[in-house]
Amino acid sequence: MTEAYIKNLKQFEGQTVTLKGWVSNKRESKGLVFLNIRDGYGICQCVVDAAKVSEEVFSNASKLTLESSLSISGTVVFDEKQIGGVELQVTNVEIYQIASEYPIAKKEHGVEFLADRRHLWLRSQRQWAIMRIRNRIIYSIHQFFQEQDFVQMDAPIFTGNACEGTSNLFETDFFGETAYLSQSGQLYGEAMAFAMNKIYTFGPTFRAEKSKTRRHLAEFWMIEPEMAFHDIFMNMDLIEGMLRRIVTDVIATCETELGVIGRDVEMLKNVVKPFPRLTYDEAVRIIKGEQDVNGKNSIKTIEEDITSANARLIEINNEIKEREDKIASGSLKKGEISFNQAKIDKLKNEIKDVEEDLRNLPLWLNSAKNFEYGNDFGGSDETVITRLFDVPIMVYNWPHAVKAFYLKRDPNDSRFARGVDVLAPEGYGEIVGGGERETDEQLLIEKIKEHELPMEAFEWYLDLRRYGSVKHAGFGLGLERIVCWLCKLPHVREAIPFPRMMGRVLP
């Protein structure tokens, strides 16, 4: 018997094959059992007809519960109604295990309920699609760098260095010494670049931020390239090339997955256009509404958002009332009542979201209007500015006081540091942070003192400026952030198999 994966089933039309998988849905009527089987590659409807199989096979099929595991054989037949264009006319069913009552229903669930069952939630279609897109992104990143002679070299996870202060580090006991879980491999990346010319790291990163927002995890995966002989402009070219490569690859190879999650790819297709490069000064003027972008003004855009949110609220309430009246009229069939009730549930959830927006938007408006020149951007400022663009934007030349100690001062204006942040469109905000590194040993020493960092821990780093120092640059890409943007997820917790955040270490 030929074994097949569901994704290839069409090639086997007319033949008899065996699938190994799990029951993802089941419908029954007299003499017929319809099984949706998933094998990790796809989903296929399998039809068990009492008239065509033995009594034993039919009763086995009837016994199956959701997520039971089995091996199922049958003839692949054409059926235009099916998603894959084919279904399986079953001849045999071999049960591996009958699953207990599966907790995740075919209906909607709350976030906490699903998070507690993440180990099972991963089996659902949407999560399947997200994880496959994540996989494609990782693959594209490796291809992109390997094709350009980068060497993957990993930084340690236990580290004695506190890159940007110790407040957000996880402390561990390392044979009696204090060690921290790495919050960036960048300093090591610089050392490795001086050995290899161009390197990239790809590993987990830890931040003990007590933040509960849709953009933060305590453990996330970061890609950190570092290149010798590169300045900030070459760095920006590389970032742009990398992002363009990732996005075009995902669009080209993940059509099914993007379809499953309902991602509209039109916006993503814009990445072929050049990414605008704004200085910090320009970006601040745009955020404060002093400068328009393509006829769009940041302040006006938020004000419009508030107006349309209020209008939407009225609209939703009217629709709920309409549907409630319909149900109350008593003229509907049972199926129509549940349909309307499901719609009402959905609308009520939307009300909560819209009300949340209405609480936040005025605060963001204020924050944008009163943005103080010289500060770093907040999450809302990033959202406000990126909403005006349809491609990622790069903001560079930041006030050196708000940026990390290792960034190079702008040779033309010492108030600025040559850092660059890349902000994703559709409100997603920062996905990349990077810059050109300071090469002047004295300036670095000053900065380390200014940031009150322990000098001894950075002696090795200063060596890089003493032995063959050259200009160099690099950046860090947050994997979950880009997954989040490409899949248009509402929260990063869905962008990683097992998210780690405040209050969540299990499962």
Add this chain to the structure above:
RNA sequence: UCCUUGAUAGCUCAGCUGGUUAGAGCGAGUGACUGUUAAUCACUAGGUCCCUGGUUCGAGCCCAGGUCAGGGAGCCA
């Protein structure tokens, strides 16, 4: 740490200004139905209304404190 919203059946929610025995849909169980796509239909079971204290003739609803969770600020990828 601060601001803000919430916790009612296995799940998603409703429950009016405080008033008798707390409801619906889904899921589960049983039965019906030979082509279903979250199948449909009928019936059945299913509750410490998050915890502690208070106000009241009476609390799911009001008040105080706590626990847990969602969203946001700060900080960041």
